[in-house]
Amino acid sequence: MTVEKYDSIIIGAGAAGLMCAYTASVRGKKILLIDHSNKLAEKIRISGGGRCNFTNIFSEPKSYISANPNFCISALTNYTPHHFTGLLDKHHITYHEKTLGQLFCDNSAEDIIKLLDHLCNINNVIRKMPVKVLNINKMPRGFELTTNNIGIVQAETLVIATGGLSIPQIGATGFGYNIARDFGLNIIKTEPALVPLALDPIQLEYFSPLSGSSFYSQTKIDKMSFLENTLITHRGLSGPAILQISSYYNPGANLQIDMLPAMNITQQVNENRKSNKLLSNFLALFFSERIANSLCKILKLDKQLSQLSNKEILHINELIHNFIVTPSGTLGYKKAEVTRGGVDTHELSSKTLESRKIDGLFFIGEVVDVTGWLGGYNFQWAWASAHAAGNNL
Ligand SMILES: Cc1cc2nc3c(=O)[nH]c(=O)nc-3n(C[C@H](O)[C@H](O)[C@H](O)COP(=O)(O)OP(=O)(O)OC[C@H]3O[C@@H](n4cnc5c(N)ncnc54)[C@H](O)[C@@H]3O)c2cc1C
Known part of the structure; x- marks a missing residue:
């Protein structure tokens, strides 16, 4: 059997895998890019409501969660949002800022997939999919992969760009974590992040009649807080303020909501x-009528303002500015935008x-323990980490 040889094999043709393949191929490297899915970069396609929030102009290390918060600095400094928008400008892909530095395609997320695919093609990246990797063997110099349908392939370097566990329905797997473990690398415990929070049946009694209502809020867990909208759903709480704070949530934690942060x-x-x-x-001057009525129901209070006692005003203040909710959990990987945790950056x-332990083995993108806030930060990490690896394969 003939064994195809490459400079590098990249497993995972998502955001990070495509960017890494492009970056390395421009340097003349012979790259094989494989994915077990038959659809290219599904997460880019479904992101940002189909318009892909591909970066955030305010990306900086403090917007990332990691057991090692300084780890992301180097990659993010060497490949900034400006670099990515420069690439889009060069290829006439137009975009706009929606809010809070979040950049979206004017047309469609497909524009970004097509661009990265095109850049890989013109630089002779060999892309094969669907391909399943059955075995990875470390050789004295490089790696040998046994696959289900393209035989045995070898390369000097191997890049794992298989993403996290969120949305298994479209191909997310724990493959990257398993490979890391097989090679003796530590994994920081993974958890769903940027995910709606669930409420128990007793709390839902109050909330579910309000399903569909949203309000501007400050959500807080410990010292972390976010100012954005909270949305009440039939299963619990969602909306950007909740998704953001969910990345800091651990089972049993209390969530503090200021329902009227500007007043x-x-x-x-x-x-x-x-x-x-x-x-x-x-x-109802500050909230929807439904929410106003519900607040009164929770307070067991609805009288004229002139009749309110100081104690009652204190209760109103506490409920509105310091509403404490104890979520029963998250809605899990099926509803999470990203996975928190992953390959320990100390490795x-x-x-x-x-990898510091295994020569020639690289991990990029979401599989690494670097998780961005909502708003384009995760794609920026995918581009930046892929660029750093792609320049060093
Ligand atoms: C609904 C949704 C919306 C999002 N919106 C945004 C947004 O607007 N902005 C933002 O910054 N982030 C967003 N994200 C997060 C963002 O999509 C990810 O952080 C990003 O795609 C990570 O890039 P990646 O290349 O590391 O992983 P992925 O893009 O997930 O790519 C991993 C690739 O590996 C492949 N793979 C997995 N297992 C295997 C295996 N065993 N063998 C071979 N291949 C495998 C997968 O098929 C996939 O193609 C969103 C996520 C979701 C789920």
């Missing part, structure tokens, strides 16, 4: 202390993403 409700009530308005009508070089 002081005590001051508002006090300024209207002589009013005959019912509390529910007053609260990798921050400059090249190469």
Whole structure:
């Protein structure tokens, strides 16, 4: 049997795998890019509501969660959002900022997939998919992979770009973590992140009638907080403020919600202390009618403002500015945008993403223990880590 030889094999043709293949192929490397799926870069395709929030102009290390918070600095500094937008500009792909530095394609996420695919093609990247890797064998110099349908392939370097566990429905697997373990690398415990939070049946009794309602909020766990919208769903809480804080959630943690972060409700009530308005009508000035009525139900209170006691105002203030929820968990990997945790960064070089233990073995993208906030940060990590590795294969 003939054995095909490459400079490098990249497993996983998602955001990081494509960028890495392109970067290395421009340097003249002979690259084989394989994926077990028959669809290219499905996560890019479905991201950002089909328009791919491909970066965030405010990307900086503090927007990433990792057991080793400084690890991402090198890659992010050497490949910035500006580099990626420069690539899009050069190929006439137009985009816009939606909010908070989040850049989206004007047209479609397909534009980015097509561009990366095209850049790989013109630089002679050999892409084969669907291909299943059955075995990886470390040779004295390089790696030998046994596959289900392209035989045995060899390369001096091997890049694992197989992403995290979120959305198994479209091909996410724990493959990258298993390979890392097989080679003796440590894994930081994985958890669903950027994920809706579930509520128990008792809490849902209050919340589910409000399903579909949203409000501007500050969500807080310990010292971390986010100012964005919270959305109430039939299973619990979602919306950007919840997805963001979910990446800091651990089972049993309390979630603190300020439902009116831009205002002081005590001051508002006090300024209207002589009013005959019912509390529910007053609260409806700040919230939807449904939410205002529900708040009164939780408070077991609906009287005229003029009749409120100081103690009752204190309760109103506490409920609105310091609403404590104890989620029963998350909605899991099926609904999570990303996976927190992954290949321990202490095992990798921050400059090249190469394993410190195993020569020639690289891990890039979401499989690594670097998880970005919501808003384009995760793709920026995929591009940046892939670029760092691609330049060092
Ligand atoms: C619904 C959704 C929306 C998102 N929106 C955004 C957004 O707008 N902005 C943002 O920054 N991030 C977003 N993300 C996160 C972002 O998609 C990921 O962080 C990013 O795709 C990670 O890139 P990656 O290349 O590391 O992994 P992936 O893009 O997941 O690619 C991994 C590839 O490996 C392949 N693979 C897996 N297992 C195997 C195996 N055993 N053998 C061979 N191949 C394998 C997969 O088929 C896949 O093609 C979103 C995620 C989801 C789920």
